[in-house]
Amino acid sequence: MTEDDRRAEEPRDADFVQSLARGIAVIRAFDAEHPELSLSDVARRAEISPAAARRFLRTLEALGYVRADGRSFALTPRVLELGFSYLSALSLPEAMQPHLEALSREVGESVSAAVLAGSEIIYVARVPTRRIMTVGITIGTRFPAYATSMGRVLLAALPEPQLRAVLEQDPPRPLTDRTVTDPDAFAAELARVRDQGWAIVDGELEAGLRSAAAPVRGRDGKVAAALNVSTSASRDSMERLRDHYLPLLLQTATAIESDLRLL
Secondary structure, eight states, rough: OOOOHHHSSSOOOOOOOOOHHHHHHHTTTBBBTTTEEEEHHHHHHHHHHHHHHHHHHHHHHHTTSSSEETTTTEOGGGGGHHHHHHHHHHHHHHHHHHHHHHHHHHTTTTEEEEEETTTTTEEEEOOOSOOOOOSSTTTTTTEEESHHHHHHHHHHHHHHHHHHHHHHHHHOSSSTTTTTOHHHHHHHHHHHHHHTOOEESSSSSSSEEEEEEEEEEEEEEEEEEEEEEEEETTOHHHHHIIIIHHHHHHHHHHHHHHTTOOO
C-alpha cells in the first residue's frame, strides 16, 4: 500500500488529525520483535514515506520518546508515559494481581489478564513461570484476539454489530495449521464460548501453546477483562487443562469480581 493509498483510507472526519495518526503509527512500528529499526524499516512498517518517517522520528527524538544510534532508532522508556495514565486509572490490574499470583502458584503455570483493544488483546497483568512462547510476553504485549483464549472470551461478549465490525477489520487468518479461520466455524466457536462462559484454545496462536480463559465482569456486569492459564502441549493434556486448571481459573475470576464490587 502506498502512502497515497493509506491517506485515501484514513478517516475524513474534519476533526481527524492525520499527522497525529501517523506519529502513533511510527511508535507502533516498534515491538518486541523489532526493538530497533532503521529509517526505511520504520517507513515500511508505518506505511509512510521515508521523508515523513524522518520527520516523525526526529520529533519523537526531540521529545525524548525515541533515541537514535547511528542509523537505527529505538523507543525510550519515556514512551511508557503514554500508557501510564490509562493503566494507573484502571483498577483491574491492581485488583487482579494478588489473585493471579495465587492461581499461578497453585497451578504452576503462567497466568495473565488482558483487555480488548479493537481486534487485539493487550496484556495488563501477568505472572510468568516457564517460557512457552517464542515471543516474550510483557504488560502491553498485543496479540490477535481471534487466535487467543482471552480474545475469544472478550469477542464473545461484544454486541453483534461491534463484533461484526471487529472481524471485518481483522478477519481471522492462519497463524498455525490449527487456527480457526472459516467464518461459520469461528462464529460457532464464539457462540459456544458465550454459552459456556469460558474458552480453550489449542495451538492456534503458536504451535504447542494451550490456554484456557475466563471473563471478568466489572461492577456493571459487563465483561471488562479476561484471565487465562497457559501451558504447553508437551507438558499438559487438554483434559488436565479443562478438568483441573479451568475450574481454578473460574474460581479466580469470581474472586476478582467480588473484589471489584468493593472498589
